[in-house]
Amino acid sequence: MSDYWNDYPKIKKNLIQVKHEIAQRLVINNQSIEEAITKFSSTGGKMIRPALFFLFADFGAEKDPEQLIKVAASLELLHSATLVHDDIIDDSPTRRGSASIQSRFGKDVAVYTGDFMYTSYFELLAESMSQTPFLLKNAQTMKKILQGELTQMTCTFNPDQTVGDYLRNINGKTAELIRLSCQEGAYFGGADKQLQARAKRIGSAIGLAFQIYDDILNFSLELGDDQKPLLSDVQQGIFTLPLLIARDQAPEIIRPYLDAPDTLTRGELIQLATHVDQTGGRSGALACAEKFTNKALNEIQQLPTGNSREVLKTVATQLLERNY
Amino acid sequence: MSDYWNDYPKIKKNLIQVKHEIAQRLVINNQSIEEAITKFSSTGGKMIRPALFFLFADFGAEKDPEQLIKVAASLELLHSATLVHDDIIDDSPTRRGSASIQSRFGKDVAVYTGDFMYTSYFELLAESMSQTPFLLKNAQTMKKILQGELTQMTCTFNPDQTVGDYLRNINGKTAELIRLSCQEGAYFGGADKQLQARAKRIGSAIGLAFQIYDDILNFSLELGDDQKPLLSDVQQGIFTLPLLIARDQAPEIIRPYLDAPDTLTRGELIQLATHVDQTGGRSGALACAEKFTNKALNEIQQLPTGNSREVLKTVATQLLERNY
Structure with missing residues (x-):
């Protein structure tokens, strides 16, 4: 995560938890790919979507902190998955200041990596909001x-x-x-x-x-x-x-x-x-x-x-x- | 769908409904891609997964026919989405007797087409099984x-x-x-x-x-x-x-x-x-x-x-x- 939220310690604290939530989901049987996607999912970007989520969550009265982290993580993960696939289409050499997944591991790994991120996103939804619209x-x-x-x-x-x-x-x-x-x-x-x-x-x-x-x-x-x-x-x-x-x-x-x-x-x-x-x-x-x-x-x-x-x-x- | 199930009219009837359920989900703003994915999703393959699903559903006593069609469609759609992405990896020229999505429209369209099929799959699950494990x-x-x-x-x-x-x-x-x-x-x-x-x-x-x-x-x-x-x-x-x-x-x-x-x-x-x-x-x-x-x-x-x-x-x- 960038230093963008340094002036907002409450948001920053939440975003760090989101980062951990995402990292522990993205476990696969290949260390270098795992490192790449964990780094990709949690560094560089401003995490604008989960940040806006927490800002609006503040207006409500009833919250389940664990649920909020999962929902926020789902938003960032969906965004990250689309970026991994976008980079395939755009042939992007870099993303968020590091080599993109596709330039580092090839398009093939990037296709499955994005898919894998979609599954983690989907798992988070199943755990956090199956009873909601x-x-x-x-x-x-x-x-x-x-x-x-x-x-x-x-x-x-x-x-x-x-x-x-x-x-x-x-x-x-x-x-x-x-x-x-x-x-x-x-x-x-x-x-x-x-x-x-x-x-x-x-x-x-x-x-x-x-x-x-x-x-x-x-x-x-x-x-x-x-x-x-x-x-x-x-x-x-x-x-x-x-x-x-x-x-x-x-x-x-x-x-x-x-x-x-x-x-x-x-x-x-x-x-x-x-x-x-x-x-x-x-x-x-x-x-x-x-x-x-x-x-x-x-x-x-x-x-x-x-x-x-x-x-x-x-x-x-x-x-x-x-x-x- | 192939002629594989001709001897099993009950299964065949169900599979035709699954085919319709899938086709009506895969609507996008581009006729040629839409035709390709609809054709891909409903022709050629034996639809083994939904067929096995219906065969086992027969052993139960309580069924909601509409739900069964949706769940069966979700299985076939997940399978189809993985095939579209597999063909990118394998550089396959054909799939199920027709040109593969990636060879016909390029890898870029194939990445998003597979993703799009995942979303329809996911939508079917949200509609049919959100209250179940x-x-x-x-x-x-x-x-x-x-x-x-x-x-x-x-x-x-x-x-x-x-x-x-x-x-x-x-x-x-x-x-x-x-x-x-x-x-x-x-x-x-x-x-x-x-x-x-x-x-x-x-x-x-x-x-x-x-x-x-x-x-x-x-x-x-x-x-x-x-x-x-x-x-x-x-x-x-x-x-x-x-x-x-x-x-x-x-x-x-x-x-x-x-x-x-x-x-x-x-x-x-x-x-x-x-x-x-x-x-x-x-x-x-x-x-x-x-x-x-x-x-x-x-x-x-x-x-x-x-x-x-x-x-x-x-x-x-x-x-x-x-x-x-």
């Missing part, structure tokens, strides 16, 4: 994430995809799980139905804003060391919001780049990033992300007053505050 | 299957693996799900605990015998059209029972072939198959498979008398009766 809800969430991924794949290299297609895809592949994290936090913490519904809406807005900001970063000419290479999404045929807005604003400039994006030179990519900036693609995407951020913050403001709300406000703001 | 049991079964696959992968190209390693691997990767199919049949059909335990033992024995016979077939010089190429397992570094027994009987003859099995010529493969035959590898493996077959048939004989038992006896015998 969230068992079926999880199955449906997993389905929506996969539908989002499959739909995104079928949109790949399609220069005619719309902003609506994009929003639908990220709603499945990213927002769905963040939404579930917030909603489950409220439910398993024992909050009332109204607060559960609000948690769900806040999760949606945070999830969408989070992904749009992430996609904008890929168009930033000043990249940090831990970020993906400039326009790597475009090269893989994944056309995100800044690009789609730019294309709609100035098709004659942008469209020619989209015919064979995997063949663009570094110079052409820099050109394209500049065009996306100048035609208002980046600012348009930023405005869209800000709209969702504000929606989240407005809803948070309507949560019961108290320390939990203030922490959530700060965390949401920090999470959605990046450098552009 | 079989929810957790399914999670554990899925885990054992994956552990079996991962362990088999780490045994690949290891010339020193033992017969014990082999049996452990097939116990996970094949017998586990067949065992669960029989056990769930008895449980969801409403049979008593003693019959459930017997069903589990019968499933184990059928599963092990089934996989050993399948592995022996790969060493047969007279191959049918729908079978894997001669010794294709050996070429992929998967050393199965006939080979391991032959190696233990005559290490000086067999061992040299195991150092770089992926470079063996067709002539050398035919030589090796002949050696495996002459050193008693095939007959030793056959004896082992027969031991498990007899164990299954003896246990079946102790089931309550009646039509269900006779059908099960015939089906188990046919299933384990192949041409060598």
Whole structure:
């Protein structure tokens, strides 16, 4: 786990327990793979999903601490399993600062490792929520994430995809799980139905804003060391919001780049990033992300007053505050 | 579905319903992938797991027909999902007489398609057995299957693996799900605990015998059209029972072939198959498979008398009766 939660000792303590819960599930008969997946599942990432879960659990009155750890672990494990499989698709050499499972052990091990993580996720659900409506809800969430991924794949290299297609895809592949994290936090913490519904809406807005900001970063000419290479999404045929807005604003400039994006030179990519900036693609995407951020913050403001709300406000703001 | 069950109209009728149940779950936003997975999930295969499930369900007194269809569908869907991912690992061009998902749509689609099938499987469980111990049991079964696959992968190209390693691997990767199919049949059909335990033992024995016979077939010089190429397992570094027994009987003859099995010529493969035959590898493996077959048939004989038992006896015998 990164140092991201150092200022929030209560969340940090919970996340460490989640980390242990996950590590003890991922036992297989091969030490090096086991080490790799344990490291992958518990280091590097900010563990945003379980953190949001615990933040919302604070609004309820009745909690079973052991159940909360298991549910939080299920959220992180589902996320990690999808990342392991995503890295196969993307041919990613690294993930969370270490070699990805697929680059270290090959695609074959990565397929089964991701599957194995799904089984541990599923085991956690069976142990923690079989008597609740969230068992079926999880199955449906997993389905929506996969539908989002499959739909995104079928949109790949399609220069005619719309902003609506994009929003639908990220709603499945990213927002769905963040939404579930917030909603489950409220439910398993024992909050009332109204607060559960609000948690769900806040999760949606945070999830969408989070992904749009992430996609904008890929168009930033000043990249940090831990970020993906400039326009790597475009090269893989994944056309995100800044690009789609730019294309709609100035098709004659942008469209020619989209015919064979995997063949663009570094110079052409820099050109394209500049065009996306100048035609208002980046600012348009930023405005869209800000709209969702504000929606989240407005809803948070309507949560019961108290320390939990203030922490959530700060965390949401920090999470959605990046450098552009 | 193949014509395998034509002589058993009751089973066939149930399997057709299972096929429909699966098809209506596998709806995604891409017609060609949807067609491929629906076809994959419902054609070609014998649907042995749901068939065994229904055969054992017949021994119970209390049944919910809708629940039985869903549980049976979950077994077939879990099996299908593992096959889609196995084909990625094995680089299989075909599966069940059609192009495999990975050869038709690429590995990327195959990864997500398998995952998507896991989610539908999981959804079926959430709907049909959340109030029973079989929810957790399914999670554990899925885990054992994956552990079996991962362990088999780490045994690949290891010339020193033992017969014990082999049996452990097939116990996970094949017998586990067949065992669960029989056990769930008895449980969801409403049979008593003693019959459930017997069903589990019968499933184990059928599963092990089934996989050993399948592995022996790969060493047969007279191959049918729908079978894997001669010794294709050996070429992929998967050393199965006939080979391991032959190696233990005559290490000086067999061992040299195991150092770089992926470079063996067709002539050398035919030589090796002949050696495996002459050193008693095939007959030793056959004896082992027969031991498990007899164990299954003896246990079946102790089931309550009646039509269900006779059908099960015939089906188990046919299933384990192949041409060598």
